[in-house]
Amino acid sequence: MTTMQEPFDTAPIPLTTPSVRRRTALTAISVAAGLLMIALNLRMGVASVGPVIPAIERELGIPSAAAGLLTTIPVFAFGAFAFLTPALTRWIGLHRLLALTMVVVAVGIGIRLLPSPVALFGGTVLVGAGIAVANVCMPAVIKQDFAHRLGLMMGLYSTALFLGAAAAAALTVPFMTALDGSWRGALAIWAIPAVLAVLIWTPRAIRAVADSPGTTGGPVDAIAEPRDEPRLTMLLRDPVAWAVTGFMGLQSLSYYAALTWIPTMLQDAGISVADAGLLLSYSSLPGIAAALLVPTMMRRIRPTWLPVLLSALLSAAGLIGLLVAPGGAAAWVWMTLLGLGQGAAIALSLTYIVLRAPDARHTAHLSTMAQGIGYLLAGLGPIGLGLLHAAVGGWIAPVAALVILLAVQAVAGAAASRDRHVRS
Template structure:
C-alpha cells in the first residue's frame, strides 16, 4: 500500500468501530442527529415556493411557465452542482462540506428576501447548489458513519426529507399571512432551520480531517479506489444506469407534483391555504412508506415494491382528474404520498445498496443525482408548458403516467441485488 492508498473509510470515520462505549454512543447519536437536521433542510428551500407560487406570479407579473423556473432552477442545480461535489469533498472533507451546505442554503434563502427579481433567482440558484452538494454527500456520510445501520439511517434520512417538505408546504402560506402578505418574508423565514442545523454541526466541522500525505486530499474525503470507480466506467455500467434512471424519473414526477399540485387544486376552486395543507398532508403517508421500505428490502420478487409504489402514484395523479374538490383530494394525496415516499426511499436506498463501500457510494451518488436531477428539472418546466398550451391538466397528468411506467422499468432493473462495476 502506498502513501496515497490510505484506507479512507477507516482513517476518517468519526465513529469508533468495535464494541461501542458510552463516548462512542454519544458521538454516534450526535452525528446522527446532525445529519438528520441537515437532511431536514434539503427540501425546504424548494417546497416552500410551491404554496405561494400564485402570489409570486402576481407579484412579479409573470406567466406560469416563468414562475415555475423558481422550482425548476433548483432541480437543474441539483444535477449540475452534483458533479462538483467529489472535488469539493476531496479538498474540504465530507463533514466540513456538509456544514458549509447549510451556511450556503441559509444565505441563498436570505438573498431571496431582497426586493429584486435578480436576487430572487440568484438566491434560488445558491439554494439549489447547496442542496445539490448535500444530496450527494448524505448517502456517502451514512454509508461511512453508519455502515452497520445504513438501512435504518436511510429510512430516517428519507423521513427527514419528507418532514422538511411537509413543514414548508404547510406553514409557508400562514407565514405569508403573518408577514402581512409578504411572500418574500415567508420564504425568508426558512433560513432559520438551516442556521440551526449549521450551528449544531459546527463542532463536527471544526474537527480536523487530516490530509493524505503528499497530496491535496483530506482523509475525510472520497478518494479514487484502486479499481478507480470513475464516472466514465460507471457510464458503461447497466446497474449504475438503472439506479440513475430510477432516481431521475422519480425525482421528475415528485418535483412536477410538488410544483403544480397546489396550482391544480387552486384552479379547481380550493383555497391557497387548503392546497398547501393537502400538499403537506401527502408527506405523512410518505413518511410511513419511507420508514416501511427498509423493512421490506427482502421482498420477492425484488421489483414488487417498485410496482406497488408506481401504481399508487398513478392512482393518485389520475384521481386528481376525477375530482380535485371536496373530500376526494385527501384520498388522492394519501395514495400519492405513499407511492412517492416508497419511490424516494427506494431510489436513495439503491445508491447505497448497489455500492460495495463508501467510495463507490460517493461516485454512484454523483452519477445518479447529477444526471438524474438534470433530467428531472424538465418535469416542472414541461408540465407548465403543457398546461399553458392545453389550458388544462389532462395532458400533463397523462404525460406523468407515461413517465411513471418508465419509472417502473428502471426501478425494476435497479432492484436486482447486484453491485456496480461487478460482473
C-alpha cells in the same frame, strides 16, 4: 481459527466496557442528529417559495412565468451543481463539505432579503447549489458512518426530507402574515435551521475521524490520489449505475411534476385554492410514513422488485383517481395513495444509491451520477407537463403521460433493485 476477539484478550481494559459503549452510542446519536438536521434543510429553502409566489408577483411586478422559475431553477441546480461534488470532496473532504453546503444554503436564503429581483433569483441559485452538493454527500456519509444501520438511517433521511418540505410549505404563509406581509422576511426565517445544522454538524466536520460509529472503510475525508479514486466515467458505462440513475430521475420527474400541477388540476375540477393546497400538503403525511418504513422493510421483501412495483401502482392509482373523481372525500383517498407511492419511490431511489455501491467513495460517485443526471431530467417534468396541458387543453393526456412514465420508472427500479454492485 483466528477470531476478532484475539487482539483484545490481553488488553487491560476491554473495549466493550459500559462506558465505552455509552460513549460510542452518544457519538452515533450526535452524528445522526447532525445528519438529520442537514436533511431537514434540503427542501426548506425551495418548498418555502411556492406558497408566496403570488405575493412576489404583486410586489415585483413580474409575470407568472418568471416567478415560476423560482421553483424550477432549484431542480435544475440540483442536477447541474451535483457534478462539482467529486472535485470538492477531494479538495475539502466529505464531512467538511457537508458543513459548507449548509453555510451556502444559509447565505443564499439571506441574500433573498435584499430588495432586488437579481438578489432573489441569485439567492435561489445559491440555495439550489448548496442543496445539490449536500444531496450527493448525504448517501456517502451515511454509507461511511452508519454502514450497520443503513435501512434505519435512509428511512430517517427520507423522512426528514418530507418533513422539511412540509414544514416550509405549511408555515411560510403564516410567517408572512406575522411579519406584516413581508414575504422576504418569511423566506429568510428558513436560514435559521441551516445555521443550526452548521452548528450541530461542525464538531463532526472538524473531527472527521475515519473510525466513527459504523465506519467500515477508510476515511472519506482524506484527499485521495487519482489512482485510488473511483472514476465517474466508469459508472457511465455501468448498467447498474444507469438503472439507479433512471429510477432516481423518473421518480423525481413524477414528484416535481405532480407537486407543480396537481393544485391547478384540482382547481380546474372545481376545488378551491385553499382546499387544493391543503390536499397537496396532506399528501406529505402518507409520504412520510412510507419514506420511514420502506428502507427498513425492503431488505426482507421478495421479490426485490415488489416495493418498486407497488410504489408505481400506488402513484398511478392516485393520479388516475384525481382525474376521474377529484371531488369530495375521494380526493383524500387519491392523495393518500399518491403520497404513499411517492414517499416509497423517493426512499427506494435514495437507498439504492447506497446499496448498489461497495463503499463510501463509490457511493459518492454513484450519488453524483444518479442525482446529477436525475434532477436534470426531473426539471423537465413540470415544463413538459405544462406544455402538454397547454397544447391539449385538458388533463387526460398529461396524466396518461405520467402513468406511462411510471411504468418506465418501475422497469428501471426493478433493475436497480437487483442485489449487485456497480463495477469497482
